[in-house]
Amino acid sequence: MASTCSPTSALVAAAETAAVYPRVRWMGSKYRLLPHLAQTFAEIGGSTALDAFSGSGVVGYLLKKQGFEVHSNDYLGFPGVVVKAAIVNNSSRLSPRDVNQILSPSADGRSWIRATYEGRFFAPDDLDFLDSAWSHIDAMTGHKRSLAIAALCLSAARKQPRGVFTISGDLRHYDDGRRDLRIPMRQHFVERVAEYNAAVFRGPKATVSALEVSEVPSRPWDIVYLDPPYAPPRDDNDYTKRFHFLEGLSRYWIGDDLMWETKTRKLPKRVTPFSTKRTIVEAFRDLFKQFGDSTIVLSYGSNALPDLETLVALLHEVKMDVDVRSIPHTYTYGTHARAERRAVDEYIIVAR
Ligand SMILES: C[S@@+](CC[C@H](N)C(=O)[O-])C[C@H]1O[C@@H](n2cnc3c(N)ncnc32)[C@H](O)[C@@H]1O
Structure with missing residues (x-):
């Protein structure tokens, strides 16, 4: 073809x-x-x-x-998860039932994301939702799992001002009235699932x-x-610094060694040539x-x-x-x- x-x-x-x-x-x-x-x-x-x-x-x-x-x-x-959801996946979609399950109260009461990132990123309710969504996603497998994680990560990316996680704390001055910054994370999730479902072919x-x-x-x-990644004349080309939250969220930070002393609780930089x-x-x-x-x-x-x-x-x-x-x-x-x-x-x- x-x-x-x-x-x-x-x-x-x-x-x-x-x-x-x-x-x-x-x-x-x-x-x-x-x-x-x-x-x-x-x-x-x-x-x-x-x-x-x-x-x-x-x-x-x-x-x-x-x-x-x-x-x-x-x-x-994180890029691997979105590729699995939207490219490797030929036919699986999340059904309304799958989505309702992920939106339902937490399966195990976990609160690691809220405990780690409260006051740094997002409102407490949004962090609670990320924890509770993951409590259900953990039981999922295959392409449906990838779709759910991709939609959750995209929700967090859209809700973060400027889309990068180098800035944290009180970010109200970035609020330009955009809908993406205002709707709750759960609503983002429902909408982002619809986007991923529509992309599958x-x-x-x-x-x-x-x-x-x-x-x-x-x-x-x-x-x-x-x-x-080319080297810009000023600044660096470090993706982990900018997108560490999405990277961690894509695996619930399992196996990750957080830099607890940093303001944004980021993941260590990966140095390559x-x-x-x-x-x-x-x-x-x-x-x-x-x-x-x-x-x-x-x-x-x-x-x-x-x-x-x-x-x-x-x-x-x-x-x-x-x-x-x-x-x-x-x-x-x-x-x-x-x-x-x-x-x-x-x-x-x-x-x-
Ligand atoms: C310029 S971006 C690619 C953008 C992509 N073409 C797009 O349209 O979204 C470069 C990517 O290379 C990845 N990357 C950086 N160094 C790498 C390395 N040594 N090996 C593999 N991937 C790397 C980064 O994580 C980043 O996602």
């Missing part, structure tokens, strides 16, 4: 993905590039694809829509892993999509070597390190043909009246 996917059907797949894939504000997510990616994937063709840094999972979902057998990988657990086989990228099998894939400016160039060299037998599609934003020239040179070490496509766009940043607009180029680099 994928090898015959026309440019028009690629655009349809992109539009359907944008319309139904439950949206999470994941740093660097590629929702707005879906039409460009879809056309690139269609043009390359084939039947197998790897989304090696899956994040929100939206690109893997697009690939499945385009008829590829997709494998999604991300070293964090039958398609080619899909699989998932939660590995550091260097451990992902390099078996030739028709397409290897790489959207790694992509984490520091000192090691990131070597990390990219190794990454391209690892997938040198596949057609690589690389996403890159012009305000990040390594720079474009370096990336192209590294790709040329393993590939003959490197084609750089630039997608100009503008984004707004800053939350006040003086928010600046600044042009940033996004690139899709195809290396064969």
Whole structure:
């Protein structure tokens, strides 16, 4: 199917993905590039694809829509849960009965989330709901369990101002009247379940892993999509720091070693060669070597390190043909009246 996917059907797949894939504000997510990616994937063709840094999972979902057998990988657990719910899962949905069960009073009276995060994130009632929902989810298995956890995590993500868990305590000044910040977590859950249920569709086989990228099998894939964490000029690219609450919630913090002394009770950072400016160039060299037998599609934003020239040179070490496509766009940043607009180029680099 994928090898015959026309440019028009690629655009349809992109539009359907944008319309139904439950949206999470994941740093660097590629929702707005879906039409460009879809056309690139269609043009390359084939039947197998790897989304090696899956994040929100939206690109893997697009690939499945385009008829590829997709494998999604991300070293964090939360992205794996959403991939299981919305991509690996071909047909399971949560029924009204399942939802009512999860909304019913706690099965075991647990209160770890409230005891740990009260005064840091969310209202006490919302924390109680997360605990009690988990008391029921614990008894669930298979895709229904993944759907329930994905919907619970998305509820927490939508209810958190700015969607990141680096800010905590009294966050009233972030309240811009948005409905997402006002509705109770339980209501979010009901709505987010409906979103995930609507996203489920039958398609080619899909699989998932939660590995550091260097451990992902390099078996030739028709397409290897790489959207790694680049180093921004200032700040860092640490996903755990921003999304630790979702990561912990995706497994009820089982086996996690919390940093109790921190204000946000976060999880420890995972250091990889992509984490520091000192090691990131070597990390990219190794990454391209690892997938040198596949057609690589690389996403890159012009305000990040390594720079474009370096990336192209590294790709040329393993590939003959490197084609750089630039997608100009503008984004707004800053939350006040003086928010600046600044042009940033996004690139899709195809290396064969
Ligand atoms: C730019 S985001 C991917 C965004 C994704 N394409 C989307 O559209 O939502 C990069 C992802 O890489 C993951 N990641 C970072 N370092 C990794 C590593 N060494 N191995 C595997 N995954 C990693 C992060 O958890 C993050 O989800």
